[in-house]
Amino acid sequence: MRAAQRTAIAAIGLTIVLASSLAAQQPVERRVLVRAGRLIDVASDAAKTDQAILITGDRITRVGPYAELAASAGNAEAIDLSRYTVMPGLIDAHTHVFLDGTPYADQVLKQSIPYRTIQAVTAAKKALDYGFTTVRDLETEGAMYADVDVKTAIDRGVIPGPRMLVATRALAPTGMYPLTGYSWEIEVPAGAQLVDGADNLRRAVREQVKYGADWIKLYADRDSYVGDDGRLHSWPNWTEEELEAIVDETKRLGRRVSAHATGWEGIDAALRAGVHSIEHGDGLTPDLMDRMIKQRVYWCPTIYVGARPLSGRPPIRATMAEFKRRAMGEAVRRGMADFVAFGTDAGGFAWTENPAQEFAYLVRYGMTPAQAIRTATTNAARLLGREADLGTVAAGKLADLVAVEGDPLTDPGAFTRARWVMRSGVVQTR
Numbered sequence: 001m002r003a004a005q006r007t008a009i010a011a012i013g014l015t016i017v018l019a020s021s022l023a024a025q026q027p028v029e030r031r032v033l034v035r036a037g038r039l040i041d042v043a044s045d046a047a048k049t050d051q052a053i054l055i056t057g058d059r060i061t062r063v064g065p066y067a068e069l070a071a072s073a074g075n076a077e078a079i080d081l082s083r084y085t086v087m088p089g090l091i092d093a094h095t096h097v098f099l100d101g102t103p104y105a106d107q108v109l110k111q112s113i114p115y116r117t118i119q120a121v122t123a124a125k126k127a128l129d130y131g132f133t134t135v136r137d138l139e140t141e142g143a144m145y146a147d148v149d150v151k152t153a154i155d156r157g158v159i160p161g162p163r164m165l166v167a168t169r170a171l172a173p174t175g176m177y178p179l180t181g182y183s184w185e186i187e188v189p190a191g192a193q194l195v196d197g198a199d200n201l202r203r204a205v206r207e208q209v210k211y212g213a214d215w216i217k218l219y220a221d222r223d224s225y226v227g228d229d230g231r232l233h234s235w236p237n238w239t240e241e242e243l244e245a246i247v248d249e250t251k252r253l254g255r256r257v258s259a260h261a262t263g264w265e266g267i268d269a270a271l272r273a274g275v276h277s278i279e280h281g282d283g284l285t286p287d288l289m290d291r292m293i294k295q296r297v298y299w300c301p302t303i304y305v306g307a308r309p310l311s312g313r314p315p316i317r318a319t320m321a322e323f324k325r326r327a328m329g330e331a332v333r334r335g336m337a338d339f340v341a342f343g344t345d346a347g348g349f350a351w352t353e354n355p356a357q358e359f360a361y362l363v364r365y366g367m368t369p370a371q372a373i374r375t376a377t378t379n380a381a382r383l384l385g386r387e388a389d390l391g392t393v394a395a396g397k398l399a400d401l402v403a404v405e406g407d408p409l410t411d412p413g414a415f416t417r418a419r420w421v422m423r424s425g426v427v428q429t430r
Contacts, residue, residue: 029057031076032425034401035066036086040408042377042392045370047085047409055399058424062395079427081403084419087373088393089133089400091380092162092355094279094300094343097123097150098140101350105179108142108189117146123351124150124161128428130354131402131418134163134380134390136343138217138258138279139170141191148212160428163400165214165384167258169193171204171246172219176237192219198245205249216250217258218243218275221266224283224320232283232323234263243273256385258300262320264288271297277341277383282306282320284327289334298383299336300343301328303361308349328365337367341383342376356415363412370409399425 032055039051052069054062054076062069097120099107107116120143127135140147147166154161172192182188195204205216220243221234238246250257251274259270263283270278271291277298278284284292284299292299306321331340340362344355362372381391389398401422406414421428 030425031056031073032079032399033069033073033076034079034086034422035070035082036084036403037082038085038407039063039393040085040087040373042088042374045368045373045409047407050082051086053086053393053399053401055422055425058399058426060393060395060397060399063393081420084403084405085407085414086393086401086403087408088377088391088397089402089421089423090131090356090376090415091134091136091342091384091390092127092132092344092346092376093136093277093298093341093380093383094302094345095127095135095137095355096139096141096345096347097127097135097137097351098143098147099347101347101353104141104191108179108191113143113146116140116143117150120146120150121153121159121161123347124154124159124164126351127346127355128160128162128421128423129418130356131404131415131421132162132355133400133402133421133423134165134384134386136165136167136215136258136384138167138215139192140168141347142189144169145211151212162423166212167215167217168208168211168213170217170219170260171195171201173237173242176222177219196242198241201242201245202249205246205253209250209253209255213255215256215258216246217260217279218246218270220259220261220270220275221263224263224316226319231285232263232320234261234266234283236265236269238269240269240272243269247273247275271295279343280306280324280345281327282324284324284331286330286334289327289331289336293334293336293339296339298339298341298379299331300341301362302343302345302348302358303328303365304355304358305345305348307361308353308357325365328362328367332366332371337371338374338379340367340371340375341380342372354416356418359408359415360412369412372412373408399423 034053036051038047052066151164153159170192177192224234227233256276259275260279261267346355378391381387403420405417408414
C-alpha cells in the first residue's frame, strides 16, 4: 500500500474516532413524560382524561392517551399530575413588574431604580408561580430600560420568571402623564418618556427599540368623562400626525404598538393610527368594536384592577368599571371574543394578589369559561405573534404547562389554584 493511501486511511480513521468521541460528549436532551388527569384542549373547548405529554428538551413532541405514550416513552422522566387539570402555560398580556400597588408617587419619587428592579425580580417570580409562563410587560413606569435587564436575566437562567416581552418607557406628550401637579420650580420625573412632535417621536421609537423594546406603548388619551350622549369620552393626547408617526416608525422597525385608551376619542384615534392592541378600553362602543374586529385589533380589558373593592377611589373609576362590564357583554355578543387578550394590569394592584382572579370577572361579564381560557392562551399568543410556539398543548410547541386544582371549564376559581408550572420544559419550583 502506498504511503499516501496509508495516510488517507489513517486520517479517515482518526476522523471517525474524533466524531464518535464528540458525539459521546454531546448532552442527551432530557425527555419528560407528563401524565395529566385532565388536559384542556383549547382548540375544542373540551377536556380529555388521562392524557400524556412527551417533552424533549424545551419542546412538546407527542400528546395522547397516557397508556399509549407510556408504552413507548422509554426511559423518559415521569411526572404524575393525574390529580390535576393541565393546560397551556398562561399568558398575561398586560403587566407591570416594576409597580407594587403602592401609591404611584411614592414609587417614582422615593424608590431607586435598583430597588424597583429587585422588586421586579420578585414580581416576575410570583407571576410564574401563578401559572403565567409568558407576560407582556407594558412599561417600567419611570425605571427606564431595566425591564430589558430583567428579561435578559430570565432568558439566561440567572433568575426565575416568565418569558417576557417588554415595552420599556412608553410614550406620552408633555404634561399628559404623571407625575403632574407639582411646583414648576421642581423638575419632577415622569412615569413615561415625554416626547412632542412627529420627528422627535420617530427618534424616541428608534431609541426604545435600540435598547430592547419588543413593543412600543403609547398613551392615547387622558381624563375620561361621561358625555351628554351617555358614552365614556376622553381627551386625546396626540395630533393625528404624531400618532401616525409613532405607529409607522414602530411597524417599520418590525415591532407592534399597544395603546392605553379609555374613552371613545382615545380609542378612535388609536384605531385610526393602526395600533395592534387597545389597553383598558372602558368606553368601547359597538361601532368601535366592529372596527376592531375588521382591523384585527385586540382588546386587553384589565377588569380586575378597576373592579376590585377599594376605598378612596374617585367616583369616575366606579363609573368606568361599569362601562367596561357592559362593553364586555356587548363584545361577546358581537363575536369579538377571539380578539380579547387576557391582561390584568398586575402591579397596578399588589403582586400578592393573584392576577388569575381576572378569569372570574371575564366569565361574570359574559364569557364562557372556555372563551376565558382562550384569552390567556390562543388569543394572547396571536396578539404577541407567538402562536407557532405558545397557546396550545401540541407537538412542536414550547413545553409551557400549568396544572391547576379543579376544573377551570366549570369553575373559573380553579385558575387561582396553580399547583405546578413548567416553562420551556423546565419545572419551576413553587
